[in-house]
Amino acid sequence: MTPRHDPRLKAFASDNYAGVHPEILQAVAAANGGHQIAYGEDVYTEAMQAVFQRHFGETARAWPVFNGTAANVVSLRSMTAQWEAVICAESAHINTDEGGAPEVAGGIKLLTVPTPDGKLTPELIDRQAWGFGDVHRAQPKVVSISNTTELGTLYTAAEIAAICAHAHDLGLLVHLDGSRITNAAAALDVPLCALSTDAGVDVLSFGGTKIGLLYGEAVVVLNPDAATGVDYLRKTFMQLSSKMRFVSVQFEALLSGDLWLRNARRANAMARRLADAVRDIPGVELARPVEANAVFAVLPGDAAERLRKRFRFYTWDESTGEVRWMCAFDTTEEDVDAFAAALAEELRATDGDH
Ligand SMILES: Cc1ncc(COP(=O)(O)O)c(C=O)c1O
Numbered sequence: 001m002t003p004r005h006d007p008r009l010k011a012f013a014s015d016n017y018a019g020v021h022p023e024i025l026q027a028v029a030a031a032n033g034g035h036q037i038a039y040g041e042d043v044y045t046e047a048m049q050a051v052f053q054r055h056f057g058e059t060a061r062a063w064p065v066f067n068g069t070a071a072n073v074v075s076l077r078s079m080t081a082q083w084e085a086v087i088c089a090e091s092a093h094i095n096t097d098e099g100g101a102p103e104v105a106g107g108i109k110l111l112t113v114p115t116p117d118g119k120l121t122p123e124l125i126d127r128q129a130w131g132f133g134d135v136h137r138a139q140p141k142v143v144s145i146s147n148t149t150e151l152g153t154l155y156t157a158a159e160i161a162a163i164c165a166h167a168h169d170l171g172l173l174v175h176l177d178g179s180r181i182t183n184a185a186a187a188l189d190v191p192l193c194a195l196s197t198d199a200g201v202d203v204l205s206f207g208g209t210k211i212g213l214l215y216g217e218a219v220v221v222l223n224p225d226a227a228t229g230v231d232y233l234r235k236t237f238m239q240l241s242s243k244m245r246f247v248s249v250q251f252e253a254l255l256s257g258d259l260w261l262r263n264a265r266r267a268n269a270m271a272r273r274l275a276d277a278v279r280d281i282p283g284v285e286l287a288r289p290v291e292a293n294a295v296f297a298v299l300p301g302d303a304a305e306r307l308r309k310r311f312r313f314y315t316w317d318e319s320t321g322e323v324r325w326m327c328a329f330d331t332t333e334e335d336v337d338a339f340a341a342a343l344a345e346e347l348r349a350t351d352g353d354h
Contacts, residue, residue: 010328010335011312012274014210015180015267015293018328021212027253028214031245040064040244048248051255052206052220057197062206062218063230064247065239068179069098071205071217073106074237076142078219078227079173079203084141085109086175087128091118091150093177105237109138117288118149119159122166129170143167146177147184147195152294152324154184157194164200173226174200179207179217183292186264202226208251212263212329216247263329267293270327270336277340283347287322295325301350303343310342 011017036042045064052062065071072094076086086102088094090112094102102108111128113120120143131137145163147155155163164174176196178184181204185192196204202223208216219234221227234240241247254260275290283303287296296316299307304315304323316324327336 010331012325012327012331012339013312013314015326015328016210017312017326018210018212018330020214021259021263021329023259024212024214024250024253027249028246031249036245038242038244039240040248042245042248044245044252045248048251051252052218055192055255056204056220056222057193059224060197060220060222061224062220062251063234064216064218064241064244064251065234065237066215066217066241066247068093068177068205068207068209068217069101070237070239071207071219072098072144072175072177073101073108074230074233074239075175075203075205075219075227076102076108076144077106077237078221078230078233079175080108080141082107083139085111085138086142086144087111087113087120087125087140087172088144089113089115089118089120089124089146089149091115092144092146093150093179094144096150111138111140117153118146118151119153119155120145120163121159122162125163125166125170125172129167129172132171140170140172142173142175144175144177146179148180148187148292148294151288152291152296153289154187154291155195156188157190157199160195160199160201168200173202173223176201176204178204180210180292181207182211182260182264183268186261187268187292192260196220197222208254210328211254211260211267213250213254216250218251264293267327267329267331270331270333271295271325273333274325274327274336274340277336278343281340281344281347283350284343287320293327295327296322297325298322299343299347303346303350306346306349307343311339
């Protein structure tokens, strides 16, 4: 079958606009043929557990699921009783971009905190960590952070450790939405466990899709005392894949060597290149620090509208017109340079209009 799309075309809308890394597709093909026990009792899922343990420690256990929203819902539900609640940044994906799934599907109360940069701190957690023992208040139980954050910023290992220490002192658990934990670790040049297990995180949603998988994320329980019933909850939330070998083998291919790191480094480097290429173009204002694979900018006039006809990307904040440009594992230097040149052209055109 010939492709129905032009495989040379790249967008800057999201890292999940990218296709599948060839090494992942090869791994899926290698796992094909013959029969394997369904629902996760296959040899690929067993091998995947060992690979997760190598990265996250001997007590880590991973449950593959279909998408990131589900990884978050299953993680948070496994960490909370019905009367308990989750503290998160107002900008957190679980609060802004999951169609209400944590509340509607998971039945989980979110206690949100406004933040300047998408990051919680011990002080910001305290804005919602109160009312313990008050039957009128949903009881705070989990602090959920994202690394990288939805605003493209990073938590360092020390910042996560400080959050975990504070949360644990209050009797709270810590969940990390690691949809882009690979980008964060690559940017900080630290192992994945430095931003999770070693810092005291209890449960991690590990992201695979945005870093080159066909599909697949994982609930990774780092502290076995922090979560209950994940086996059952995964099925309850319709996330138990029958042909699980094809999800598991993708994680093995991603994490057994350095594919995750190569992909994350490339995506991050391309965002840096993009920021450097556009920051001095008159009219472009970079709106946030570029710390991993996202670039946020404000453009004058209708430049964004015009540019969008050539490259797809999203408006992040309708009220300010701020746009977000994401780089993926397959973004090339030529893609970035072509995008920057198109942006400069559209801005010259905008200028000429006035
Ligand atoms: C930080 C973060 N968490 C979770 C998700 C959810 O992933 P999915 O779209 O696979 O449900 C995303 C997706 O964009 C994300 O950016």
